[in-house]
Amino acid sequence: MDFQSGADHRNLERAEGDPEELYALIREGEHQEQDFKFRIDSNLKIARTLSAFANTDGGRLLIGVKDNGRIAGIDPEEEYFMIEGAADVYCDPPVPFQYKLYDIDGKIVLRIEVAPSAERPHKVKEKQGPALAYIRQDDENFVANKVLLRFMSDRNPDTQRKNLVAYGPAERMLFDYLSENPEISVSKFSRIAKIPMYRAEKILALFLKWEVVDFYASDKGIRFRLKEED
Numbered sequence: 360m361d362f363q364s365g366a367d368h369r370n371l372e373r374a375e376g377d378p379e380e381l382y383a384l385i386r387e388g389e390h391q392e393q394d395f396k397f398r399i400d401s402n403l404k405i406a407r408t409l410s411a412f413a414n415t416d417g418g419r420l421l422i423g424v425k426d427n428g429r430i431a432g433i434d435p436e437e438e439y440f441m442i443e444g445a446a447d448v449y450c451d452p453p454v455p456f457q458y459k460l461y462d463i464d465g466k467i468v469l470r471i472e473v474a475p476s477a478e479r480p481h482k483v484k485e486k487q488g489p490a491l492a493y494i495r496q497d498d499e500n501f502v503a504n505k506v507l508l509r510f511m512s513d514r515n516p517d518t519q520r521k522n523l524v525a526y527g528p529a530e531r532m533l534f535d536y537l538s539e540n541p542e543i544s545v546s547k548f549s550r551i552a553k554i555p556m557y558r559a560e561k562i563l564a565l566f567l568k569w570e571v572v573d574f575y576a577s578d579k580g581i582r583f584r585l586k587e588e589d
Contacts, residue, residue, distance in 0.1 A: 362457035362472060376461035381468060384421060385428045389498040392418035397425050398433055399441040403486065406449035409442075410481045411495035412473040413454045414503065414511060418495060423468040432466025442471055450481050451490060480511040494576060501576035505556075506545050506583075509564035529554050530562055534585075537572065542582040 389395055392412070399405050399422060412418035422442075423433035439458065446454040454473060461468040480503060482490035492503040492511070503511070529552040536543060536551065549559035563583055566572040573586045 362459050373460065376459045376468075376470065378461060378463055381421070381461045381463065381470070384419070384470075385424060385430075388428070389426070391495055391497055392416055394418065394420050394498065395424040395426055395428065396420055396422045397431055398422065399438055399445075402441060402445040402449050403483070405442065406445040406454075406483045407493050407500050408495075409446050409454040409456070409473055410450055410483050411493035411500040413450075413476040413481045414479045414492055415475065415495040417473055417475040419473070420471040421468055422471065423466065430463050430466050430468060432463070433469060435460055435467050435469050438469050442469075449484050451484060452478050452481060454481050480508055496576045499576075501581070504545065504581045505560045506563045506567070507574070507581065509560055510567045513564065513568055528552075529558070533562060533566065534571070537583070537585045542575075542584045544580060544582055548583075 384393065385395075387393055394408055396405070405420075408418075408420065420442075422438050423431055425431055442456065442458075446456055454476070457472045459470040459472075461470065480492035482492045484490050492508060493500045494503050494507060495501075532552050533543070533548055536548075545556065545559050545563055548554075548563065549556045552559065554562075563572065566583070567574065570586050572583045574581055574583050576582075
């Protein structure tokens with residue numbers, strides 16, 4: 360069975376996915392592009408995962424599968440409409456998705472696929488405070504900082520790496536610092552370069568675009584490091 364568009368829920372009673380395909384996915388475990396959900400209890404929480412998938416490398420949800428990989432099954436219509444609400448109401452812009460159903464001995468699993476989005480950043484309308492965009496790393500979701508928002512919002516097709524010599528001391532300081540140190544935060548870059556935060560954010564976003572640096576997320580926030588050569 361091919362995937363169904365998230366906008367078309369007419370086939371929710373047809374579980375035609377290949378069980379062996381599902382078993383293979385479950386054997387992968389949870390990772391950056393896959394998350395297991397026993398069921399969906401909160402539109403808001405699942406919206407954060409949809410945002411993170413769309414803003415990063417895409418990913419899938421297997422709904423009706425416990426964290427340990429055991430198949431529990433769900434009511435597909437109920438879970439589908441929770442996903443639809445999360446994608447269309449809580450995410451701005453809405454996150455497109457496709458779905459597929461599997462029937463494993465009478466237990467239904469709903470597979471949701473989200474592609475990496477050209478319309479990123481997709482933000483989540485939080486209950487309090489401003490809307491937030493999320494990114495995905497390993498099997499966790501993290502809030503995107505202003506550097507990543509700048510990077511994701513840049514629609515300029517120019518991705519050519521620039522000659523750092525043509526730029527000022529702040530850019531050269533960043534490159535030199537990362538040549539000798541494993542990582543830097545945007546606040547530390549702003550402080551040691553003695554430049555405003557907005558300029559530090561802009562420079563780091565450009566370095567991401569030119570693939571001079573990459574980033575990683577943790578509970579301590581977003582950090583940047585020189586990108587390893589392929």
